[in-house]
Amino acid sequence: MEDRYFSRESQSDITRMILSTAFFEGLPEEVAERATSHVVGRSHPPNQVILLENDWGSSVYFILDGWVKIRTYNLDGKEVTLNILGKGELFGEMAALDEVPRSTDVITLAPTMIGNMPAQDFVQLINTEPLAGIRLAQLMGRRLRQVNRRLRLRESDSASRVADILLFLAEGQGKTTESGTTIPNLPHRELSSLSGLARETVTRVLSKLEKKGLIHRDRDLLSIPDVHALERMLV
Numbered sequence: 001m002e003d004r005y006f007s008r009e010s011q012s013d014i015t016r017m018i019l020s021t022a023f024f025e026g027l028p029e030e031v032a033e034r035a036t037s038h039v040v041g042r043s044h045p046p047n048q049v050i051l052l053e054n055d056w057g058s059s060v061y062f063i064l065d066g067w068v069k070i071r072t073y074n075l076d077g078k079e080v081t082l083n084i085l086g087k088g089e090l091f092g093e094m095a096a097l098d099e100v101p102r103s104t105d106v107i108t109l110a111p112t113m114i115g116n117m118p119a120q121d122f123v124q125l126i127n128t129e130p131l132a133g134i135r136l137a138q139l140m141g142r143r144l145r146q147v148n149r150r151l152r153l154r155e156s157d158s159a160s161r162v163a164d165i166l167l168f169l170a171e172g173q174g175k176t177t178e179s180g181t182t183i184p185n186l187p188h189r190e191l192s193s194l195s196g197l198a199r200e201t202v203t204r205v206l207s208k209l210e211k212k213g214l215i216h217r218d219r220d221l222l223s224i225p226d227v228h229a230l231e232r233m234l235v
């Protein structure tokens with residue numbers, strides 16, 4: 001699939017989608033509209049590199065649809081998935097705020113639509129709108145909590161570690177419906193890389209969780225009827 005810039009006519013859709021993300025919730029309309037006035041929407045095929053570790057860049061990215069993986073490599077050259085971000089999340093804020101190179105690679109995992117905001121507009125927004133600063137601090141706090149929890153569970157059993165991964169996907173992009181919280185039904189190799197467990201182990205644990213009624217799966221979605229029941233597994 002070719003990259004495709006959205007036509008001018010759909011720019012208002014892009015703006016609407018960005019304004020409906022959690023980051024902009026509660027911000028004065030005129031402030032949010034000014035901040036997003038230079039955003040360019042772009043759709044990407046799966047497995048497209050959006051950012052490369054150590055590159056310099058000048059944009060912050062809002063995921064409008066689809067999902068991306070945050071990837072780095074360990075000293076043996078093995079790929080490590082640090083996180084998977086979905087619709088409504090943003091990335092690229094670290095280099096934008098610190099004026100340092102990108103800290104990781106970011107790659108699409110599915111057809112993904114992304115809004116690119118010039119870093120200077122993002123920084124200006126954070127500088128002038130306290131609520132935007134709080135939203136950013138909340139987002140970074142959530143990501144730090146997730147990393148801490150993953151470190152704490154490093155030596156735990158495989159069921160706790162798979163539950164942790166499902167929970168943090170739910171925290172980032174879960175949608176709550178009547179049947180619980182739903183997240184994308186990601187390929188097991190991605191959950192394996194994210195949890196540090198073998199793919200076969202992930203497959204086995206997911207089947208057990210499904211038998212116990214802790215998750216349900218269909219082709220594209222995985223639903224968690226009771227998030228607290230999964231939380232109780234984190235030992």
Ligand SMILES: Nc1ncnc2c1ncn2[C@@H]1O[C@@H]2COP(=O)(O)O[C@H]2[C@H]1O
Pocket residue numbers: 051070082083090091092093094095096101102103104105106143147
């Ligand atoms: N552990 C993580 N969880 C979620 N996002 C991350 C994590 N590490 C890096 N990122 C994002 O990946 C981006 C890579 O480019 P930046 O360093 O500009 O900003 C980074 C963050 O937005």
